Amino acid sequence: MDRLSTEVAGVRFRNPFLLASGIWGETGAALARAHRDGAGGVVTKSIGSATREGYPNPTVEQLGSWGLLNAMGLPNPGMEHYAAEIALARKEGATVVGSIFGGDAKEFATLARAMEQTGVVALELNLSCPHAKGYGSEIGRDPAIVTEVVRAVKQAVRLPVWAKLTPNTHDIGALAEAAEQAGADAISAINTVRGLAIDPETMRPVLAHGFGGLSGPAIKPIGLACVWQIYDRVKVPIVGIGGISTPEDAFEYLIAGASAVEVGTALSAGGDALFGTLSAGLERLLEHHGFSTLAEAVGASHRVR
Numbered sequence: 199m200d201r202l203s204t205e206v207a208g209v210r211f212r213n214p215f216l217l218a219s220g221i222w223g224e225t226g227a228a229l230a231r232a233h234r235d236g237a238g239g240v241v242t243k244s245i246g247s248a249t250r251e252g253y254p255n256p257t258v259e260q261l262g263s264w265g266l267l268n269a270m271g272l273p274n275p276g277m278e279h280y281a282a283e284i285a286l287a288r289k290e291g292a293t294v295v296g297s298i299f300g301g302d303a304k305e306f307a308t309l310a311r312a313m314e315q316t317g318v319v320a321l322e323l324n325l326s327c328p329h330a331k332g333y334g335s336e337i338g339r340d341p342a343i344v345t346e347v348v349r350a351v352k353q354a355v356r357l358p359v360w361a362k363l364t365p366n367t368h369d370i371g372a373l374a375e376a377a378e379q380a381g382a383d384a385i386s387a388i389n390t391v392r393g394l395a396i397d398p399e400t401m402r403p404v405l406a407h408g409f410g411g412l413s414g415p416a417i418k419p420i421g422l423a424c425v426w427q428i429y430d431r432v433k434v435p436i437v438g439i440g441g442i443s444t445p446e447d448a449f450e451y452l453i454a455g456a457s458a459v460e461v462g463t464a465l466s467a468g469g470d471a472l473f474g475t476l477s478a479g480l481e482r483l484l485e486h487h488g489f490s491t492l493a494e495a496v497g498a499s500h501r502v503r
């Protein structure tokens with residue numbers, strides 16, 4: 199078996215580098231392109247029940263070398279229109295994970311059923327977007343609501359369910375435990391970290407929405423700490439996300455406890471070649487440390503404490 203291939207809750211990916219939700223994921227062509235560029239799998243943009251335009255511009259601000267601040271407002275074509283995009287990506291051979299967002303357990307369950315029909319290999323529940331009123335972290339930072347949503351989705355579908363959690367809470371471990379107890383098959387961590395940029399000239403927030411979500415290099419230590427903590431609290435596999443741009447970043451996430459990782463912001467700079475560079479570099483790191491499979495590396499830093 200290839201050293202880089204990995205399994206998350208019964209689903210095998212050819213390598214651990216997945217395209218993160220919301221990055222290039224709005225069209226099937228873009229998902230297919232990430233697959234051609236070497237992604238191990240691709241996560242769709244978070245899809246809701248109806249077409250949503252999102253917030254007015256500006257929705258994204260580059261914060262120097264720290265990363266990006268965004269408040270897109272979950273723009274998406276709606277489930278009914280999006281199925282064709284997934285079909286296109288699957289036709290090109292991509293292993294597709296379907297991301298969904300809803301305002302309550304019932305809406306999540308309905309969307310999950312529709313997403314299951316598209317042939318995705320797993321569902322990722324967006325319980326963590328930090329800037330959409332009534333959605334994401336507004337509901338996902340309450341363990342009781344996480345339990346309710348995950349339970350409803352698990353009753354509605356047979357697919358593996360990944361709960362994507364927010365770092366904007368005092369105890370992400372409690373959210374992970376709630377998700378696991380409700381039947382989640384994996385935990386994805388993290389979504390963006392709530393942040394703000396103010397223009398000193400106009401004295402107004404830079405993004406039209408005000409608060410946004412920070413992603414990129416600045417959040418890597420936060421994501422890593424969350425994965426470390428979650429690994430200590432649950433048994434289900436973890437998908438690590440946040441600030442990954444080098445093979446070393448990914449290796450740190452794996453030895454902290456992740457079985458796969460998602461890459462987002464780095465792709466805006468790294469472009470097409472990044473997935474190949476990450477895989478080649480990780481292969482070398484695994485070999486250097488004497489791991490003959492990726493699974494042996496998962497959580498390894500906990501065992502050398």
Ligand SMILES: Cc1cc2nc3c(=O)[nH]c(=O)nc-3n(C[C@H](O)[C@H](O)[C@H](O)COP(=O)(O)O)c2cc1C
Binds near residue numbers: 268270388390414462
């Ligand atoms: C422009 C943009 C749009 C995003 N859209 C979504 C989304 O629709 N659903 C979701 O779960 N996460 C979304 N995210 C969060 C990413 O999937 C990821 O969790 C986060 O950016 C941290 O990873 P990174 O530092 O590699 O970018 C978005 C991030 C960015 C920058």
